[in-house]
Amino acid sequence: MPAPGILVTGGAGFIGSHTCVALIAAGYRPVVLDTLVNSDARSLKRVACITGIEPVLVRADVRDAAALDRAFAAHPVRAVVHLAGLKAVGESVADPLGYYDVNLAGTLSLVQAMGRAGVRTLVFSSSATVYGDSHPSPIPESAACNAVNPYGRTKAMVESVLADLSRSDGRWGIACLRYFNPVGAHESGLLGELPHGPPNNLMPYVAQVAAGERDCLVVHGADYDTADGTGVRDYVHVMDVAEGHVAALRHAARRPGVLMTNLGTGHGASVLEVVSAFERASGRRIALRIGPRRPGDAPAYWADARGAFLALGWRARRDLDQMCADSWRWQAANPHGFDDPAPAFAANL
Ligand code: NAD
Numbered sequence: 001m002p003a004p005g006i007l008v009t010g011g012a013g014f015i016g017s018h019t020c021v022a023l024i025a026a027g028y029r030p031v032v033l034d035t036l037v038n039s040d041a042r043s044l045k046r047v048a049c050i051t052g053i054e055p056v057l058v059r060a061d062v063r064d065a066a067a068l069d070r071a072f073a074a075h076p077v078r079a080v081v082h083l084a085g086l087k088a089v090g091e092s093v094a095d096p097l098g099y100y101d102v103n104l105a106g107t108l109s110l111v112q113a114m115g116r117a118g119v120r121t122l123v124f125s126s127s128a129t130v131y132g133d134s135h136p137s138p139i140p141e142s143a144a145c146n147a148v149n150p151y152g153r154t155k156a157m158v159e160s161v162l163a164d165l166s167r168s169d170g171r172w173g174i175a176c177l178r179y180f181n182p183v184g185a186h187e188s189g190l191l192g193e194l195p196h197g198p199p200n201n202l203m204p205y206v207a208q209v210a211a212g213e214r215d216c217l218v219v220h221g222a223d224y225d226t227a228d229g230t231g232v233r234d235y236v237h238v239m240d241v242a243e244g245h246v247a248a249l250r251h252a253a254r255r256p257g258v259l260m261t262n263l264g265t266g267h268g269a270s271v272l273e274v275v276s277a278f279e280r281a282s283g284r285r286i287a288l289r290i291g292p293r294r295p296g297d298a299p300a301y302w303a304d305a306r307g308a309f310l311a312l313g314w315r316a317r318r319d320l321d322q323m324c325a326d327s328w329r330w331q332a333a334n335p336h337g338f339d340d341p342a343p344a345f346a347a348n349l
Pocket residue numbers: 009010011012013014015016033034035036037038039040060061062063082083084085086087102106125126127128178179180181182
């Protein structure tokens with residue numbers, strides 16, 4: 001019995017490549033559709049190092065209807081995990097049309113092609129950014145979506161489109177996963193985050209300071225109303241997020257309708273707590289200085305994580321120390337990303 005095919009858009013990216021590992025481990029055969037605009041095809045070779053199976057890569061754009069039709073014709077799949085998209089909040093403020101084109105129009109193009117192909121099971125990569133910055137934590141899925149930037153609005157709009165689609169056609173099974181802050185790397189040290197240029201996000205920046213690639217972490221504000229004054233977030237291991245996609249896929253395949261669910265640990269950690277955890281994991285001191293608040297940052301938010309457990313039987317299993325240990329292993333073994341050969345220690349996985 002051949003493994004069921006799953007189309008993974010954006011599957012060469014950070015979360016996508018880890019999701020391919022989890023899908024293969026669960027007995028699926030991922031087919032990746034990706035433009036590689038923000039990723040490297042060698043990530044799929046690393047997936048093969050880990051799993052023994054290299055996902056097929058279809059180099060195409062989700063906005064290209066003809067390419068999508070060709071992909072569905074060439075690769076029979078049961079469902080789609082849709083991760084392809086642009087994800088930088090600041091960039092979305094500068095280029096809103098670019099974000100609406102890829103994230104919103106791209107998803108419309110994809111679900112139209114899915115309908116033509118008779119594939120109506122979808123897991124969509126949403127974000128906690130849909131909530132905006134006005135809700136007390138822990139934030140439940142019932143909280144209103146008050147996104148405060150174009151990026152978050154693209155995700156909220158896609159969720160509304162998918163809910164309307166489901167109401168119009170009961171054959172669709174859809175799960176929208178609102179990730180909080182995915183961080184870390186596969187435990188093998190073979191896969192991880194590959195920011196282009198100076199990282200905007202905390203964890204990869206801290207990793208680069210630990211590796212000596214950056215001199216100093218600037219803490220964006222230490223005067224928030226939090227325990228130590230620094231920003232608090234719900235960091236969740238990327239492999240927990242990846243496994244959450246498998247659980248969501250199984251749910252969407254057997255339950256028509258739309259599920260909106262948080263993927264988070266249900267706990268917050270401050271910037272200084274992340275720094276301390278990373279120093280423990282790496283044995284390196286993280287030089288830092290306190291800078292001004294970053295515009296648009298919320299002081300603190302974390303997930304109400306009960307929904308995913310009740311609906312999917314999923315909960316985050318890896319803690320902050322493991323997130324940092326895995327992130328450090330990836331950083332230390334791949335200072336130049338996939339330009340480095342696969343680390344020897346990973347040979348006998
Ligand atoms: P990523 O940039 O590593 O992966 C996105 C992938 O999509 C890349 O491989 C990129 O080449 C591809 N892509 C972009 N535009 C495309 C297009 N038009 N057609 C086909 N492929 C295209 O980012 P990631 O962190 O892996 O995020 C994956 C998804 O998760 C995104 O939709 C993002 O919005 C969402 N998300 C990410 C985070 C996070 O903190 N990383 C948090 C919440 C939600």
